[in-house]
Amino acid sequence: MQEPYYDGIVIHFGELWLKGKNRKDFISLLERNIKSALGQEFGERLERLRDRMVLNVHSEDEVIHCERVLSKVFGISWYAPFRKSDSSIEAIVEKANSFFQGGESVRIEPHRALKSIGFDSKEIVAAFIHGTEKLNFVPEKDGKETLYIDVLENFSMLHKDRVKGAGGLPVGASGKAVVLLSGGIDSPVAAYYAMKRGLKPIFVHFYALQSYEELKSSKIPELLDVLLKYSGNAKVYYIPVHMFQIAAMKEDQKYEVVLFKRFIFETADRIAKIEKAKVMVTGESLGQVSSQTAENLKATSNGIETLFFRPLVGFDKQEIIDASMRLGFYPISIKPYKDACSLRSRNPVTRISPKALEAIYDRNGMGELPEISISKARVEFVP
Numbered sequence: 530m531q532e533p534y535y536d537g538i539v540i541h542f543g544e545l546w547l548k549g550k551n552r553k554d555f556i557s558l559l560e561r562n563i564k565s566a567l568g569q570e571f572g573e574r575l576e577r578l579r580d581r582m583v584l585n586v587h588s589e590d591e592v593i594h595c596e597r598v599l600s601k602v603f604g605i606s607w608y609a610p611f612r613k614s615d616s617s618i619e620a621i622v623e624k625a626n627s628f629f630q631g632g633e634s635v636r637i638e639p640h641r642a643l644k645s646i647g648f649d650s651k652e653i654v655a656a657f658i659h660g661t662e663k664l665n666f667v668p669e670k671d672g673k674e675t676l677y678i679d680v681l682e683n684f685s686m687l688h689k690d691r692v693k694g695a696g697g698l699p700v701g702a703s704g705k706a707v708v709l710l711s712g713g714i715d716s717p718v719a720a721y722y723a724m725k726r727g728l729k730p731i732f733v734h735f736y737a738l739q740s741y742e743e744l745k746s747s748k749i750p751e752l753l754d755v756l757l758k759y760s761g762n763a764k765v766y767y768i769p770v771h772m773f774q775i776a777a778m779k780e781d782q783k784y785e786v787v788l789f790k791r792f793i794f795e796t797a798d799r800i801a802k803i804e805k806a807k808v809m810v811t812g813e814s815l816g817q818v819s820s821q822t823a824e825n826l827k828a829t830s831n832g833i834e835t836l837f838f839r840p841l842v843g844f845d846k847q848e849i850i851d852a853s854m855r856l857g858f859y860p861i862s863i864k865p866y867k868d869a870c871s872l873r874s875r876n877p878v879t880r881i882s883p884k885a886l887e888a889i890y891d892r893n894g895m896g897e898l899p900e901i902s903i904s905k906a907r908v909e910f911v912p
């Protein structure tokens with residue numbers, strides 16, 4: 530069998546409605562993100578053409594490796610390993626042959642980038658139909674496989690394995706977001722959807738473990754490893770919660786969950802201001818657990834200036850689990866971990882008013898905890 534051989538991977542971007550300067554910035558940002566995801570060795574081989582990019586990789590191993598990286602870069606609509614030919618009909622037909630060997634049924638899908646090219650799409654298809662005796666495959670209108678032929682000015686690109694990209698907008702295109710990351714199933718999935726719409730995450734994790742060293746050997750850095758494949762480099766705040774826990778012990782256990790939420794949202798709000806992030810992202814859904822009611826969401830986030838995004842609000846738990854599996858978080862999310870909020874109460878309050886929550890929060894001096902806790906945070910930049 531002939532050695533698989535490619536001239537590169539062609540990368541197309543989506544959201545084509547973006548116009549003018551926006552579009553230029555969008556493409557430059559996408560280029561930077563792709564380069565940083567690929568790392569130096571492969572990043573240097575990225576080339577920008579007018580309305581697509583080309584990654585100059587050739588062997589099957591390189592292609593597989595780079596496709597895996599590209600599949601996690603937001604802003605890419607599709608990519609495909611291609612082979613190059615001269616932009617003459619004869620050269621195109623000859624190159625097309627190299628993709629097939631067993632009489633496959635193939636639909637020919639030509640596309641001309643410029644109308645000034647001396648022949649049109651119909652002529653390309655006609656050349657295949659009329660030259661069937663020279664072909665390793667059978668050109669058919671409803672062919673099982675599709676061979677795409679992109680005729681550019683100086684050369685043509687032929688490919689058959691188009692892969693759908695991650696879609697969305699390049700991370701950073703929509704500014705920064707503080708992402709509240711627990712060790713659970715929901716928040717990494719919420720982070721994924723926020724990043725997909727171009728938000729650059731600043732991860733904030735509240736931990737109940739005894740020490741930072743213990744935290745670093747827990748599953749949290751593992752989870753971040755997977756998230757960073759989508760986000761690129763990111764800042765992480767690790768915030769100890771023991772002071773909150775001590776303060777909360779004075780209250781009825783049924784308030785612990787809402788007090789904890791209030792505390793983490795106020796802390797995240799401050800971090801958002803420090804980091805100039807416009808948005809805060811949580812993995813909350815509606816009615817998933819008895820404490821996630823509209824009333825509680827209102828009370829815990831009442832008066833907080835940073836805009837809340839809760840991307841999972843319309844998801845069923847099973848849908849979140851399916852997404853978590855598909856995205857690679859699930860095996861880590863289900864590993865045991867000491868939760869920051871012990872959820873001691875079996876009957877957490879389900880409908881607290883903003884006023885009532887504020888009164889309980891204030892009488893325990895919790896208003897001061899966000900600032901103190903941030904001063905005790907470990908802040909890291911993960912390249």
Ligand code: ATP
Pocket residue numbers: 708709710711712713714715716717733734735736793810811812813817821868869870
């Ligand atoms: P998850 O699966 O994300 O832990 P959950 O179903 O356990 O969510 P809650 O415990 O109510 O739900 O948490 C709701 C959201 O609050 C989380 O999705 C996350 O965004 C945030 N959160 C909870 N615990 C922490 C934590 N220790 N550090 C940072 N954020 C947290």
Ligand code: MG
Pocket residue numbers: 711712713714
């Ligand atoms: Mg949780």
